[in-house]
Every structure is written in C-alpha cells, then in structure tokens.
Amino acid sequence: MEIARLPEGAVAMRNSACPDDPPLRYTAAEWEAFILGARDGEFDLK
Template sequence: MRDRPVQPCPCSGAQLRSDGLHHGPPKVADLGGGAVAVRDSNNTDLPPLRFTAKEWAAFRDGVRKGEFG
C-alpha cells in the first residue's frame, strides 16, 4: 500500500486512509483479516461502516468489473 494520509479511526485503533489521490470521502481502515471500516470524511458524526473480508472483496471485484456505472 502506498504511503497515504492517515487519521485515527474510532474502531479498534485502526487508521483511516484516503485513496491517495483525494483527501475527501471515503476513508478506509484495515481492521485485520481482510475486514475494513469505511467512513465518509464529510460526515464524521456518523459511525464507520464495517465490511467483512468477503464483502469487501466482492465490492472491489464489482468495481474492477465496472458493475457500478
């Protein structure tokens, strides 16, 4: 993973990272074991969304295949 800006995540001490190109939403934190937490940095009052490794892999595969437009 490239060096990216990080900030504390209110989830188990994980660090939220941007995509490296933008500093806005979303921010993603590695929770270990392939699980992640995702937060909209414009709405920091909302809790991060948590995804299992399987859910996150399915999302990434969908993005790579162009399934989201």
C-alpha cells in the first residue's frame, strides 16, 4: 500500500502492486476515523 497526504488535507491510498489502478481517496475526517478504529482494534479478526 502507498499512502499520500493531499494538499487539501485528504488522503490517497493505492495498491503498490497495481500502480495503474486508481487510488482510493478519503477526506481528512474519514482517514482519522479509520486510524482511530484501527488503533482501537475495530478491524481485528476474531
């Protein structure tokens, strides 16, 4: 995965194994919610 912060505060993420595929774009709020969820274990497999 490659992650880049965009000038307007958004975040772009793409699969580095498929660089020709379009990146996924997230607003700053969406990215923050994802990071907080990951830190809290929200996405852990059980």
